[in-house]
Amino acid sequence: MKAGTLEIEILTNIARLQQDMAQVKRAVGDTTAEVSRKVGAANDNLGRFGQQATRAGQGARLAGHHMQNLAFQVNDVVVGLASGQHPMTVFMQQGAQIGQIMGQAGVGVGGMAKQLGGMVVGVARAHPVLAGLATAAAGAGGAMVLVTRELNQTRAAEIDAFAQSLGLTKAELEKLGEVGITTGDVFRGLWAYISEGLGLDRVFSSIRNWAVSAFDATLSAGKIAGAGIYAAFRGTYDGLRAIWPSVGNILAEAVINGANRAIEAVEGLINGAIKAINALVMVANPLLAAARMGGMNVGLGAVSLGRLSNPYAGAGAAAGDAFSGAYANAFRAAMAGMDRIAGEIGDSIFKAMKDRVTREAGEKGLLDPAASKGAGSRKAAGRAGSDAGEEWAAQFLKQADKALAELFIAFGTLEKMWARAGIDPEADIAAMQADFRAAQEKRTQGAIDEAEAAARLRDEYAELASILGAIGGSGGAALSGVLNGLSGNYAAIGGRAGATLELLNRSSGGALRDLGMTFTKSLDKFFGGEGEFTKAMQAGGAGVAIGGMVLGSKGSNLGSFAGGLLGEEAGKKLFKSLGDFAGPVGTILGSVLGGLIGGAFKKTKKASATIGMGADGLEVSSLTGNSGSRKAASSQAAGGVMDALAAIASQLGGELGGPVSVSIGMRKKSYRVDPTGGGNTKTSRGAIDFGQDAEAAIKYAIADAIADGAITGLSASIQRLIQQGDIERQLEKALRFQGALDEFRERTDPLGFALDRLAREMEQLAKIAQEAGASEAELAQLRELGVLKQKDAIEQARQDLLSEIGNRRALEIRILELLGRDGDALAASREMELAAMEASLRPLQQMIHQLEDARKVIDTFGPLADDLRAYRAELFSGAGAASFGQVASQFRSTAALAAQGDAGALGQLRGTAGSFLSAAMENAGSDLDYRRALGEVLASVDRGIFAADAQADYAQAQIDAIERNAAIMTSIGDELADKLAKIDEAAAKSARLLERFERDGLTVKTDADTPLNIVETLP
Amino acid sequence: MRLIRREEVTDATLVSSNVPESTAGLSNWLDVTTYALGDLVLRIDPSGFGRGYLVYRSLQAGNLNHNPDSSPDWWLELSRVYEPWNAAVTYSAGDVVMSPADHRLYESVQGANANKALSLPEWWLDIGPTNRWRMFDQSNTSQTGNGASIAVAVQVSGRADSVALLNIVGSEVRIEAETALDGVIFDETFNLVSDSGITNWYEYFFEDVARRGDFLVTNIPLNADPEIRVTLNEPSGAAQIGTLVIGQSRDLGITVHPARIGIQDFSRKVVDDFGNFTIVQRNYAKRADFRVVVEEGKIDALSALLASYRATPVIWVGVDQYASSWIYGFYRDFQFDLANPKETYLMLELEGLT
8 A cells, every 4th residue: 555545535535525515615605604714714624634635645755746647537537437437437447547647656557566565576577577467467457267267157058169160070079178268268368358458469479378377366366456446446435425424533434444445455466466476486487497598586475564543443333334335336346347348358268269279179180171071160270280380389388388287286286285284385485585595696696706807807907098198199198098998988088089989978878888898808809890889889870980990891900090090180170161161060070080081091092972862851872982981081071061951951941852963072182073973083974173172072062962953942033043153152142032031921921930930940959859869758848849839939929910900909899889789899808808818728718708698697687586586476475275385385395405504595494484484374273283383483493503503513523524634644644655665675675686686697786875785585 | 140260170189080191001902911891901093193092991801802993892992192201212293292290292393303302392382281181271172082981070179169061072961079078968960961942842853962062060069178070971972071160150140131142253264356265264262241230239349359350261151041151261341330329230241262
């Protein structure tokens, strides 16, 4: 039980209390000022209680927004129930969302186990398959055992018919064995029903049939627990409603009772899962061993959750029956709903059974076409049998089924033997745990020793790097940098190369650092060729260049890398203009390319990158050449061209979408551009030589791409401008001209202009995010920002428009008023009011308008109706038995309402009683008759007085009870939070221990925040 | 003209009465019990009114397994009684209880009426005296009823020479007077068949036999402190008495013409503009205007006497022979008319109780 569940019930009850208090207030508010004052005090106290409850929830480690979400969710549940939906439907609809919210808060279905069952979480983390099982069990809520049993009973005839339809002989049938629905069939059918909704197909694919029994048992526990949880919610709700008239201390008892029911249900769920997992582990280990898969830990202890102390026990003895009845009804409804689900999945289950029987018949050779009486089924079985993989799986499942069944039988026998022999299995398991733990520690020690040795080696490298750095000189610096890189400390390399490596390291999520550490184990492999380091570099973006630079081709060595670094300065001079053109990234690229050029000095090489229009925009469609460094340079130059084109298109408001065909590359030391896009670098083949003027080459390539029509969405005039003459001058002209056009559009179509500009801005941001390798969450935030800015732009445009037309509209409204068309004037005024309001507030304002209209109608017609009603009464006020009957009926009706605390009736009681007595005086046959009427009036007045007093006393009693509850709940919340913290601590410790066991041979994390006490026993 | 001053009957002076007052001391009839002659049993009133019981008296000895509801030869229904109020009982609306303290009946006005004092009008409605005591209240309309007979004995403190029985149903009445010193001083039985209006043989034979609704005896010897016993018999049903007045009479004078007697009807009769009547029948009271010749010398005594009985109900007997001139009530006004030295009249305006 967690405090969050209490919070749910508390919040539900608060909502109910506030609603009823509002009714009380309405009922008695008009009667006396004293009652109103008391009710007001009640509401104030409720508010304080709500704050205390929220604090209790926060104290229970649930974030405020999670509680808020839960409150909304619970509100949905309450609204659903109040609107007459079937409770089970509401629970099934809202339960999943509640689970999601609890999951966000870290206390979801899996998280709940984490919070409460420290043992479960360890196994669940180590075996996500089991977590999937538990989730499926709790989510689906089907009762596997019951379903199996019921299907075998209710569908026996259908099963037999199916067996007969296979056309088997009696002997064949006997050979096939009993045709019935096994748990496996049920499982497969159930899975077909729920797998899509739960999205656990992938997880399930790794489950073997030996998991079926565990799932079976877990489902049984899940069904009962699920029903219990539901009944605790629904039962509490109904129970409170049932006992509401006599609520007082009973309220406290009911709330705590409901909370304890929930605790009980959760405890049952956890222990059911623990039991199933224990059984699963025991029977699965031999199978896993046979399949050469690692074994699992075993022996989880049951969880015992404390119940809430209930000082109000017995306070609602009479109402207790009603409450228990409500709980029982809800429980039955939940069980019935789950059975209904089982019924719905029955067809799926039956189909699974058919498939299995068919398959088994095929495996046994019983469906040989030659001997077939049911050709269709046998053909299907034959096809299934022809699939070797499927056959293997079927054999495996079958064997596993059989082994599992035998093991379970053995396990059951063993339990009985234990019981007869007086053996304590828990003690044996504890001993087994101790042995297992010792063995694990022994095995793990090897991994620890290995990790420590690696750490020592890493330190030695770091120390060596430091010494080399102190030696000085380019060679020393290079060696020092490399060694630092090997230790994962790229920043220590220094210079732009170091910065680049560090940048790439960060962008690759630390992969470089990890790899560097890994390579410390095998230096020979590192220096030997293009290993994982290269791949990581490639993943980092500019990895191709860096990889080539550092490692070169196969067989390169440290010398080539050092040479690349030495050429850095030359490269900076050569590509200074490129660096300026491309901004900060260009600086980095400049340094990188510098390195490339440095490496390129060693031999004459050529390369060319051709730019084309791909599906996602501009791209390097081909990269040719015989030199890695030239290829890199060409690729970078092409990238510069593409970036420039993108920037130009953005500035001019166009898009990159037209045809492009241009190549830019290097031949020896010269930059070459092939306007045909043929990738030529020879001038004899049409390439244009720009010498070492990379900027000129890039400019030319840009102009050529523009001339090809790369930028679309521009006006013809802008297109003409940028396709003529010097690209820089023409661009300047185009920008000025486009600026004028933009200004005109901004004035004439401000909203469209703003939205277009926003779209471009967001597109650029999206590209930047893509480059930065932004996460999905960051991309979602970016999209949300776009939507918000779009709303702002629309709102601004609307406000501007309103301010323009507002003055004229005001004059029109005034004219309408002067013309006496008040209705039209009011409508126009409201229209303006709504238009000037934020869209989200308009529905509320419209509701206010409607209420104002309704109030006006009431104010107008209410007095008229009252007057007519009084006149009607006058018409019937004459003497006579008929009128006396009417007066008496009216009086008794009013008296009955007054006795129930109806404020209106209480106010009318005196008047109607007077009329009644007057009529009685007129019509009584004797004084006794009149005195009888008088006695009736006296009794009614007495009841009315009591009812009015009772309303006030009732409200005060509620306040007192709630205050007592609040104090108790606060203390319970504190206590619960403390217990949960301890459970968390134990769970985390167990998880770390189990994690280490499962990662046998890997390093052991011993961070200071979560120390692992390896000698401590499992709780 | 005489008046009979009413002797107050209280618990102390009511020596005996054969009219049951409540269920106290009585048991429900059992079919396994053999009842003796005169034994009283209870049966729940089949009408269900007010949680009441009917009291039956065994008419024969050896009365075994004869259901009183259906055995008139064995049981005589006497009257309806109610349980004494009990604080521990929760009464429903309409339930009737009896108060031994004031001999009155109370009807529950509300349901869930538990431990609410009978003095709380919002819970209990006083519906009048118990059956035994109705003949002693100040209403001529409310009657004491009892199967076959009503027999009461009243101890008079002082003197009493008159017994008046008003609004009665019975065939004969026996009046007895006895003192401790003198023994029986008066014992007469009177047939209540009325001969009023029977003035010829035809009427004697063919008119329905009528009984007297009022009866008066004024000649009981004035022995001190007599115990007066009145027994009204009605063999064919329940004997009923509206008012029993025992007291000493005082002769005022001789009633002379003109005199007026009649009734005042309290019924409500309203007619609308179309001649449709709305009629609510209610009680009536006798009215009379008498002119009584008195001796001038008694003026002071009579004046003082009448003043002392202002707003006090007494029996006014205009003419002994005419029951219609008997009024149980009080005077509205009286005047002495000293017409001449030899003629003095007492002018009385009387109004009776309902």
